[in-house]
Amino acid sequence: MLVSIYRYNPEKDDAPYMQDYEIELPAGKDLMVLDVLNLLKAQDPSISYRRSCREGVCGSDGMNMSGKNGLACITPVSEAVKKGKLVLRPLPGLPVVRDLVVDMGQFYKQYEKIRPYLLNDTPAPAIERLQSPEEREKLDGLYECILCACCSTACPSFWWNPDKFVGPSGLLQAYRFLADSRDTATQERLSDLDDPFSVFRCHGIMNCVNVCPKGLNPTKAIGNIRSMLLQRAT
Amino acid sequence: MVTQITSFGRSGLYDWMMQRVSAVVLSLYTVFIIGYLLLNPDLTYDQWSALFEATWMRIFSLMVLLSIGMHSWIGLWSVSTDYIKATGARFFFQSLCGLVMFIYIVWGVQVLWGL
Numbered sequence: 001m002l003v004s005i006y007r008y009n010p011e012k013d014d015a016p017y018m019q020d021y022e023i024e025l026p027a028g029k030d031l032m033v034l035d036v037l038n039l040l041k042a043q044d045p046s047i048s049y050r051r052s053c054r055e056g057v058c059g060s061d062g063m064n065m066s067g068k069n070g071l072a073c074i075t076p077v078s079e080a081v082k083k084g085k086l087v088l089r090p091l092p093g094l095p096v097v098r099d100l101v102v103d104m105g106q107f108y109k110q111y112e113k114i115r116p117y118l119l120n121d122t123p124a125p126a127i128e129r130l131q132s133p134e135e136r137e138k139l140d141g142l143y144e145c146i147l148c149a150c151c152s153t154a155c156p157s158f159w160w161n162p163d164k165f166v167g168p169s170g171l172l173q174a175y176r177f178l179a180d181s182r183d184t185a186t187q188e189r190l191s192d193l194d195d196p197f198s199v200f201r202c203h204g205i206m207n208c209v210n211v212c213p214k215g216l217n218p219t220k221a222i223g224n225i226r227s228m229l230l231q232r233a234t
Numbered sequence: 235m236v237t238q239i240t241s242f243g244r245s246g247l248y249d250w251m252m253q254r255v256s257a258v259v260l261s262l263y264t265v266f267i268i269g270y271l272l273l274n275p276d277l278t279y280d281q282w283s284a285l286f287e288a289t290w291m292r293i294f295s296l297m298v299l300l301s302i303g304m305h306s307w308i309g310l311w312s313v314s315t316d317y318i319k320a321t322g323a324r325f326f327f328q329s330l331c332g333l334v335m336f337i338y339i340v341w342g343v344q345v346l347w348g349l
Contacts, residue, residue: 161316191245195245196245229246230247
């Protein structure tokens with residue numbers, strides 16, 4: 001099989017380029033893209049990429065596989081190969097550190113902006129803040145985000161304004177704390193989001209939903225934030 | 235978290251809501267005009283001008299004109315903040331859009347009232 005990999009080493013290369021590798025895959029097995037990368041790394045140790053848990057939990061190996069963002073460790077080669085060729089590129093829109101490794105600084109900055117932790121101004125109880133099963137249920141589909149950045153880097157609004165638009169991942173997390181019954185800073189959080197960029201730069205094209213490796217729905221969360229803002233203002 | 239003084243209502247929610255409200259007005263007008271033309275295949279000039287002399291039609295049309303101004307301002311403002319990164323060029327484009335929309339509205343009022 002032919003694998004084409006985006007190569008860029010800023011210390012050596014003037015510009016990024018695509019390097020082709022030919023690889024023999026074991027018959028009768030559908031390897032994951034990460035397995036292919038590991039085999040190639042044995043062939044050419046200079047190929048750089050991030051990986052850790054290799055089972056879709058840590059979110060380290062987000063990359064663009066034949067045009068679609070996803071986690072290399074849980075994407076079968078058969079799914080990622082287009083016309084007999086596997087094309088691997090770094091996540092689009094973020095600065096490349098080397099090969100498939102991107103600088104996630106901008107992505108984390110947006111995450112930090114939404115204050116991803118519980119804010120509660122009531123005195124802390126002796127043991128813990130309780131939630132009913134119904135209240136807890138509201139966090140399903142929100143708390144599972146692993147911050148792999150596949151969604152935000154598939155979003156054109158994030159590409160054009162990564163410093164102003166929070167992005168699908170950050171907004172999913174923003175709604176996770178807006179929906180939490182233990183958080184008392186709802187009004188403050190909403191005020192922080194009510195500008196033309198932070199939430200409203202989302203035009204609902206749903207690229208984020210299309211690529212999320214955990215099957216989450218940031219567009220729905222963004223819709224819920226809009227409804228909360230509208231309810232508060234009308 | 236982001237302050238923008240050139241957006242329509244200076245609030246993301248307000249812009250978003252106005253864009254949707256104006257979109258509804260524009261679609262109602264489009265459906266009405268298409269329906270009117272289909273129902274009156276032998277339309278005469280007198281009939282057409284009588285329609286636009288009715289006060290309700292002038293109000294409806296003025297509403298559409300203002301909606302076009304709002305809708306296109308919000309849309310083009312978004313486009314310019316996405317694609318035009320140089321501040322001077324962006325400000326020039328936004329000013330030009332504002333001027334064109336203002337001209338259209340004043341001109342439209344003149345046409346509607348036959349001034």
